[in-house]
Amino acid sequence: MKLLMGEINTLNVLRETDIAYVLGDENTEVFLHKREATKELEAGESIDVFLYFDSERRVTATMQKPTVTKDIPAFLNVVDKNFHLGVFLDMGLNKDLLLSRDDLPPLKSEWPEKDDKLFVKIKVSKNQLSAKIVARYDIEQYLTPEKELEEGETVEVYNVFHADEGNVFFTLEGHYIFVYHKLMRNKYRLGEKTEVKIIKNKGDFRYNGTLIMQKELMIDEDAKRVLEYINKKGGVMDITDKSSAVEIQAVFNMSKSAFKRAVGNLYKQKIVSLAPGEVKLIKDIENSN
Structure with a gap:
C-alpha cells in the first residue's frame, strides 16, 4: 500500500488498541490515536484520514480535516x-x-x-x-473570485510579493492587485494585511491600486510622518526643501513635492519654523496623532 503523505488517504481499520486504531493492510500499518478520531470505529471499516509525521517523525493519521494539503493550497x-x-x-x-x-x-x-x-x-x-x-503567478490557478472589484472601491488585502517596482497583494477571494512604490507610504511584511483602493481594472481579476489617500487628504498624514522624524531628531532636522529628492525618498518614502507640502502644512499651523538648512519644532503636538 502506498501512503500519500500530506494528503487524504482512504484506509481500512484493522484493529483497536487501548489508545489507538490501527489502519492499513497486511503490509502497512498506520496508527490513528483515539483523540484524532471523530467517532468510534469498527474493524473492517473504511475511513478517510490525513497522513502526517508526528513529533517523533513517525507516520500518523488524523480524521480531522486540514485546511491545506499537498495539492490544495x-x-x-x-x-x-x-x-x-x-x-x-x-x-x-x-x-x-x-x-x-x-x-x-x-x-x-x-x-x-x-x-x-x-x-x-x-x-x-x-x-x-x-x-x-x-508563487504569486500561480495563486490565480487556485483562486477564482466570484465578482469584479470596482474602481474606487477599498478592499482588504494581504501582501504576497515584493517586486522591483511595487508590491503584489491578493484578496482572500483571489483578486490580484499591484501597487507601485510611489503609491505606498509604508513597507509591508510578507503576509501583512492592509486596505487598498482600486484605481484601475486591468481585466481577468487583475488591478492596480493605491495605498495613499488623494493628495488633499494625504497632506496631514505626510505631515505626521515628518513631525515624527523631527521629534526623533530632538526637535530639529537638517532635511529641507533644498535636500535632494533621493534623500527625501530614502528617509520619508515620499516624493519631494509631497515632502514640501507636508512641511508647508506644519509651517502654516505654526508647528515648525523654517531657517536655512533646518526645520525646527516650535509647538508640541504630541497628542495630534
Missing part, C-alpha cells in the same frame, strides 16, 4: 515565529505547519507576524511536512 494564519526555524502556520490540526526560515525574506523585519496570512501548500520531504509558499 490555502491562506493560513501565522501563529508563532522562531528566528532559528521560521514561522508556524495554523493548518486546522493539533500540529502546526512550519515555513522554513530558508523560504522567508533575508530581513527579519519583513517576516510575517502573528495573524498575518500566507498562501501556501504542503511540501513533503523525508519524515517531515512543511509549508511551501505558492
Whole structure:
C-alpha cells in the first residue's frame, strides 16, 4: 500500500488498541490515536484520514480535516515565529505547519507576524511536512473570485510579493492587485494585511491600486510622518526643501513635492519654523496623532 503523505488517504481499520486504531493492510500499518478520531470505529471499516509525521517523525493519521494539503493550497494564519526555524502556520490540526526560515525574506523585519496570512501548500520531504509558499503567478490557478472589484472601491488585502517596482497583494477571494512604490507610504511584511483602493481594472481579476489617500487628504498624514522624524531628531532636522529628492525618498518614502507640502502644512499651523538648512519644532503636538 502506498501512503500519500500530506494528503487524504482512504484506509481500512484493522484493529483497536487501548489508545489507538490501527489502519492499513497486511503490509502497512498506520496508527490513528483515539483523540484524532471523530467517532468510534469498527474493524473492517473504511475511513478517510490525513497522513502526517508526528513529533517523533513517525507516520500518523488524523480524521480531522486540514485546511491545506499537498495539492490544495490555502491562506493560513501565522501563529508563532522562531528566528532559528521560521514561522508556524495554523493548518486546522493539533500540529502546526512550519515555513522554513530558508523560504522567508533575508530581513527579519519583513517576516510575517502573528495573524498575518500566507498562501501556501504542503511540501513533503523525508519524515517531515512543511509549508511551501505558492508563487504569486500561480495563486490565480487556485483562486477564482466570484465578482469584479470596482474602481474606487477599498478592499482588504494581504501582501504576497515584493517586486522591483511595487508590491503584489491578493484578496482572500483571489483578486490580484499591484501597487507601485510611489503609491505606498509604508513597507509591508510578507503576509501583512492592509486596505487598498482600486484605481484601475486591468481585466481577468487583475488591478492596480493605491495605498495613499488623494493628495488633499494625504497632506496631514505626510505631515505626521515628518513631525515624527523631527521629534526623533530632538526637535530639529537638517532635511529641507533644498535636500535632494533621493534623500527625501530614502528617509520619508515620499516624493519631494509631497515632502514640501507636508512641511508647508506644519509651517502654516505654526508647528515648525523654517531657517536655512533646518526645520525646527516650535509647538508640541504630541497628542495630534
